[in-house]
Amino acid sequence: MLKIYNTMSQNIENFKPHNKNKVNMYVCGPTVYGDIHLGNARPVIFFDVVKRYLSFLGYDVRFVSNITDIDDKIIEKAKALKISEKELTDDYTKRFIDMTLSLGSYLPDELPKATEFVDYMIEYIDQLIKQGSAYQTSSGVYFRVDSVNDYGILSKQNMDELNEGVRVDLDQEKENPRDFSIWKNTTEGLNYDSPWGPGRPGWHTECAVMNHKIFSTEIDIHGGGSDLKFPHHENEIAQTMAHDHHHLAKYWMHVGRLNVDEVKMSKSIGNITLVKDLLEAYEPYAFRLLMINHHYRQPINYTHDLMIQFSKEYDKIKRTLKKAFLTLSLENIDIKDTDQPTIDAFIEIMNQDFNIPNVMTLIYEVLKQMNKEKDNHQLAKLYQSVKTILDILGIMPLYTLEDETLVMYRKWEEARHQKNFQLADQLRDQLSKRGWM
Numbered sequence: 001m002l003k004i005y006n007t008m009s010q011n012i013e014n015f016k017p018h019n020k021n022k023v024n025m026y027v028c029g030p031t032v033y034g035d036i037h038l039g040n041a042r043p044v045i046f047f048d049v050v051k052r053y054l055s056f057l058g059y060d061v062r063f064v065s066n067i068t069d070i071d072d073k074i075i076e077k078a079k080a081l082k083i084s085e086k087e088l089t090d091d092y093t094k095r096f097i098d099m100t101l102s103l104g105s106y107l108p109d110e111l112p113k114a115t116e117f118v119d120y121m122i123e124y125i126d127q128l129i130k131q132g133s134a135y136q137t138s139s140g141v142y143f144r145v146d147s148v149n150d151y152g153i154l155s156k157q158n159m160d161e162l163n164e165g166v167r168v169d170l171d172q173e174k175e176n177p178r179d180f181s182i183w184k185n186t187t188e189g190l191n192y193d194s195p196w197g198p199g200r201p202g203w204h205t206e207c208a209v210m211n212h213k214i215f216s217t218e219i220d221i222h223g224g225g226s227d228l229k230f231p232h233h234e235n236e237i238a239q240t241m242a243h244d245h246h247h248l249a250k251y252w253m254h255v256g257r258l259n260v261d262e263v264k265m266s267k268s269i270g271n272i273t274l275v276k277d278l279l280e281a282y283e284p285y286a287f288r289l290l291m292i293n294h295h296y297r298q299p300i301n302y303t304h305d306l307m308i309q310f311s312k313e314y315d316k317i318k319r320t321l322k323k324a325f326l327t328l329s330l331e332n333i334d335i336k337d338t339d340q341p342t343i344d345a346f347i348e349i350m351n352q353d354f355n356i357p358n359v360m361t362l363i364y365e366v367l368k369q370m371n372k373e374k375d376n377h378q379l380a381k382l383y384q385s386v387k388t389i390l391d392i393l394g395i396m397p398l399y400t401l402e403d404e405t406l407v408m409y410r411k412w413e414e415a416r417h418q419k420n421f422q423l424a425d426q427l428r429d430q431l432s433k434r435g436w437m
């Protein structure tokens with residue numbers, strides 16, 4: 001049975017979705033005002049693997065990840081570039097989608113944009129005010145955290161601790177320093193009419209409302225980066241508890257952060273490495289391998305040496321697979337059945353809270369066996385097993401073996417056999433150029 005570490009309980013739990021075979025999953029997506037950096041790529045890769053694995057186990061997964069296209073940073077950048085917010089966010093949404101695909105991830109089933117849900121957000125905020133969970137001030141609307149029990153339940157902080165960390169607020173009308181903004185009155189940049197005057201919704205409300213509107217029930221998995229636990233996820237939970245009187249999600253999954261060269265990536269220190277730059281220099285699947293070969297809850301200290309190391313490892317994987325594929329093609333062996341013990345071992349490891357680093361250990365063992373395997377039918381089974389697993393991880397190398405290459409390979413073998421070394425060398429060079437030597 002699949003076991004998942006639930007941030008809410010801080011325990012590994014048996015995974016039992018609300019409806020037997022159906023899984024509703026929501027992952028917080030990007031704020032689209034710039035190209036994604038390496039840290040953003042981690043949830044994009046990991047939750048894609050989660051969806052693929054759940055589908056492999058037979059679940060019908062509905063995977064939703066939002067696009068935050070209303071935000072102060074968007075307004076600032078659009079203003080600086082002298083373009084509309086929509087032009088800016090359409091461009092970066094497209095770039096995000098391209099990057100997701102380049103990283104070997106499928107797109108989520110739905111990518112709702114915050115701007116498409118503003119009417120519902122206004123309705124939702126209005127309801128929160130009417131039921132006493134939110135209140136209006138001259139600057140907008142705040143959520144009243146005292147209106148829900150258990151505020152701090154996810155990040156495991158109590159009210160006293162939470163209040164200690166709060167800086168002196170400029171808004172004297174706030175009842176409690178922890179109350180958070182769900183509507184900001186403003187006429188600057190993109191804004192919408194509301195009963196409280198023109199303005200825009202807060203980020204925490206965007207996700208809570210999209211969840212409510214799309215799923216209308218407690219979802220199974222809510223995911224995101226670990227830096228979103230507080231305040232974002234805590235505030236999503238508080239609004240859902242107040243508005244819908246149920247929890248937002250049964251399982252909370254958080255991926256660890258990615259540090260570049262030991263220092264936490266931050267714009268202020270200017271060491272952000274963008275995915276688009278990385279992908280110009282390295283193979284996307286090698287980067288994906290680096291990402292998933294670290295347990296998802298652990299931080300990654302990204303260095304260029306590490307990237308080089310994983311590029312080499314990925315080359316090794318590719319070489320073994322291509323060699324086996326060539327052997328099987330030359331012998332006309334059907335590749336269709338998997339090796340059941342390998343698949344069983346894979347499932348057992350993945351079921352332990354997606355222990356992908358241990359899956360990779362298994363893969364390396366199977367590749368070693370493949371290099372030694374004399375029985376081509378067993379080789380075919382091992383090949384198909386590795387392919388099945390790497391497809392779920394999203395790192396199966398892409399290659400096609402053309403008939404022409406096969407003919408060339410046979411000629412090379414023949415030339416060697418006949419000790420025609422000059423011809424053999426020529427053919428070898430050509431095969432090497434095609435990547436089959």
Ligand SMILES: [Zn+2]
Binds near residue numbers: 027028207232
């Ligand atoms: Zn969110």
